[in-house]
Amino acid sequence: MQPPAGLLLAPARDSDTETYSATLKCHDPNGEIYQITLSRDKVNLTSYEDDAIRTKVETWADTVPELA
Helix, strand or coil, rough: CCCCCCCCCCCCCCCCCCCCCEEEEEEEECCCCEEEEEEEECCCCCCCCCCCHEEEEEEEEHHHHHHC
16 A cells, blocks of 8 residues: 555554463364464464363473573
8 A cells, every 4th residue: 555645654663561372272182272372472262171281381381591
């Protein structure tokens, strides 16, 4: 999209307050479906019943330096 003639647009960003996240729908081999939400500063696990899933996610997250 082009701005109207004579108008200059400059993007304004405040990277200190910007937030981003992605939610993954995951299927465990035991048949359970759960969600993992990744953001800049945390990993959130929801909709699971089997505590082994939480252990798997925590073990994986410990291997990712950016999540430390």
